[in-house]
Amino acid sequence: MSREHKRWATVRPSHSWVRLALLLFVLFLTNVCSLSQSEARDGDCESAEACFQRAASFADEQPDQVALLVERFRHVQEAYPGTLWARRAGFRIGWALLEREPDRAIDYLRGARKDFPVLEDYVLLKLGQALGRVGSFHESALAFEASLESSASSALRNDTSYEAGFAWFENGQCQPAIAYLEQATARDPDSPSAPRALSLLADCAGRLQEVNLAQHALGELWRRHPESPEAQAMERAAQSGQANARLWEPSSEDYYERGRTWYYSARFEAAIRDLQKFLAGQPHGPNYEQGFFRLGMAHVRLKQYPQAADVFRRLLENPSEYAGKAAVWLAKVYLRRDQG
8 A cells, every 4th residue: 555545544534523523513503593493483472372371381391490481471471461361471470489589579469469359369378478588577467367358268278377377476466376376277287387386376375374275285286296396396395404395294195196196107116105105104094995906006017026916915805895906916916927
């Protein structure tokens, strides 16, 4: 092979790589241009409704892209001012801004209240939340109260009652806070907001020297929500010996109730501890057999079969409505221990 031929043989591969790189670059530019054209087409809407629905679909698919979805809803307002869809877009903007920019959300939500009186309970709930986030607790509480007054049958009534109680508490007014928090915890005691509500209810009741109410709230918090941060803070305060840390002390029945809460939360070790305290304090109380049976079942769930068998055998020593169940589970325990 000649020297010239060898030289071209070594150069050609590098030229091929250059051509490939140029081709990829051209393809990249083509894709960028097509994306830009697609985005431009997205901005063009055949109608106000189609434009709104496109923005709403984007909001559903990309709820975290707040700036982009706000821009899309604003396009609806600018392209079709005065229409129903422009007003709906304003409401969606206020909703989108609620968490991150509540100060901007407030004006949009106030506008939505005028535009959609049929949704007044919902809009006022969101408006109250926005006002609370900027520290306007008095206005926030009034918005929640207006929401409650707007519809006696609203599905949002319980949530709004909780929010109203929280807002009045933050505003330093315990009387209305107590009224709303009592309503809320009575109607929806298992709400995620209930632990905080019970803690604040006990706080306000203590300030107003309503000892019975404070004790009831603390008891409900301890029995029904033992895993909540509020209940754990209550336990720590009591264990540290703080003055007036606990206006309330648990009874044997309280241990029974909390043991059931632990059990139904699948916290079986905690359930066993509380049920044992209950059984030690009330050897023949009204819930004794049920507590004993629940103790045996907690041991079964933890596969602690010897302990479970002992509990079920003791239940069989005396006639009770749980004797039949105890016999069945004792047989199951023996089978699981290969003793049947």
